[in-house]
Amino acid sequence: MLAACSRPSGPIVIGLAGPFSQPRGTSMLRAAQLAVEQINARGGVKGGKAGGGRPLKLKVADDSGSENVAMRVAEQLYADPAVLAVVGHLSSDPSKAAARIYGGGATPLVMVSPSASNPDLGGINPYFFRICPSDLQHGTELARFAWQTLAARRAGIIYLNDDYGRGVRHTFAAAFTRLGGVVVEADPAVPETRSLEPYLSRMRQGGVDVLMLATERPEAELALREMQALGLRWPVIGGDALTGIEADGALAEGVYVSSAYLADRRDERNGAFVADYARAYQGQRPDHRGAGAYDVIYLLARVIAEAGPDRKAIRDNLVQVGRGKPSFEGVTGTVIFDANGDVPGKQVMIGVIRDGRLVTETER
């Protein structure tokens, strides 16, 4: 009885870090908040060592997608002893920068990214986890799709000149070449790049069957606009970083996107999630970032309920998910961590933008 009385009854705080000031971070923030509301509506985190129903609380931090900001955010979250784990960061470079902070010091803090897919992140430290496939799977699946479905033999690549873009570029080029294709050229871009027209013009001279955009949404939108201006009608494929581009309407129509999650995924649990999300946010649909964040919140709630509000115990419990402890069934699929904190069992799907929606591409 004394022990029950001495248990803390305050909220369980989870950090949420991502580029929430940017459109790509919107779905992640909304889905995470939705998950917290649902858990708290059911009585909070309860059972096991967590005590009898403690509410979840998010500590939201905007990293602006910047490594420097991400490091500062990570230092703040790390220094707050109330924060038991972090959901984030969203993209690869900020995640790499922040992971070194979360995984160091005397009281390391678990971070679970919903969408940071750079291969270098795998095993970066024992406290890093992610529930999305790495770029190795994205690049390979895109190359297979281009080669098999689009029958492309010559590919041009425009990549974001950072870890993510280079990673997707490398895996795609390697897989496409392995399949027999030719990478005509691979040209870098940065967010500050004002025009990609020289690349596109040169590709037109070189002749390509498919344009691979290993970029974020802004660079892809630039490329699509300039392609449109140049009258180029190559099939365009890209990684899950393009998710959200469907909002551009006709500009993005027909773009193929690889993703570990598509909102039309045929799954009862996912159906409920999409419906709840649409109900909560004026008919909006979640993307892979939002779905991933939603799953991470539920996963952490389960782990904290079992392991208790302790950073190390949470990590020790998390590493056993699917390996000694039951796997986690979420809206993005089954989560089973490997030794590097990766989810090798997660499959990458190809979606296509039809009528302003990203839907599952039916194999031709």
Place this chain on the structure above:
Amino acid sequence: MRLLFDTIRSRIVAGLMPLLIGLVGTALLGAVTLRQMRQAVAEELAGLRASSDVGGGLVATVSEEIRTAEQYLAAPSADARKLFQAASDEASQYEKRLEAFGVTSEDRLAVTRLKHLHASIQVDYSIAHALKDLGRDHEALTQLAAVRADAAEVTRLARDFSSRQAAKAAQAADRLTAASKEREKGLWLLLARWALLSIQGPLSRLVTAAERFGGGDLRPVTVGEMPREFRVLAEAMQRMADRLRRIVGEVVGESDLIAGSAGDLSATSQQLAASSSQVSTAMVEISGGADHQRSELGAMGTGLEELRRAAAEMAEAADRTAQLGEEIRTVADRHRGDVAAAGKALLDVREVVQTTSQQVGELAQLSAAIDDFVDLIKRISSRPSRRPGQVSTAGASRSWRKKSVSWLMSRRAPPRRSPARPASSGSTWRRSAPL
């Protein structure tokens, strides 16, 4: 061996030997400590060295990248393009390695800045190359003019970063050297302290021993190993202590004897006091007894006087009785008729005898009083430590009693003064009994 290190001088000289040995020890200890320190800073040094190497490699590859980029602009070729792409990828790998070293936040910010700038110039050069490939040389030159400033900045940043890492490595090495010197200094201080303690220790022990002697504690002191000078002093102190112990022992023995004698005297005095008390008590009792005796003697004298008078009267009466008897017998012989008168006379005699008998009873009572007195004297005489006077008093009492009884017995015995009387007197007595 002990003789070699027997003096302070030899110890100080010998102290140099440990110092020399200490140097060897320092080397060994330093090796251990340096090993520990190396372990402590190894990762930092390795990281700094590696980051310095990577920084150097980054500078080289960025320079190569810029060189090949410029070369492509000057003479476009597939090989130059491949070289540029390879240099760009290599530079990116160096940047990743720099990040992986886990350098400080400041370093991470510098690396991030370097990465972004480097990514930008790669893009600018790539666009310039594309423009060049498209035959748009003017645009390419314009793009190139913009990128050259950034390229110089990237080169400067890379060199600065590399220099900073090298400086940090040098600082770490200096810190290691300084720490090593500190340890060496500490070791020297330890040796100096050892030499100091080798002198201070014996002195301290001697002072402690002297303070003990001063405090009166003369037990033998174990001062341990010490230089000869101190040992001589310690031995002198020990001899002094031995003599003091002996003197004190003798004094203590004499004191014990005196104390024993005093005890005996005290016991004797106590006994004397007790005896005096008893004598005093006895004297008081004797005094009381003497008074009583004197009064009893007075009473006895009176009684004796009365007895003597009674005896004299009785003797006179007996004489008279005898005379009367003689006269009666004579008269009877002569005057048978006068027997009646004689019988009357016998009645008188009987009355006289009765009176005498009564007087004898009174005498017996007096004798009982004398017996009481004698018992009193006996009690007094039976007490211990009697004074000679007391003994003589008891003896006198017994002697007096004996004489008194003897006298009384002699007075009870038939009169012997007239040898011719026994027959008549005896007959008188025999005849008188039936009367």
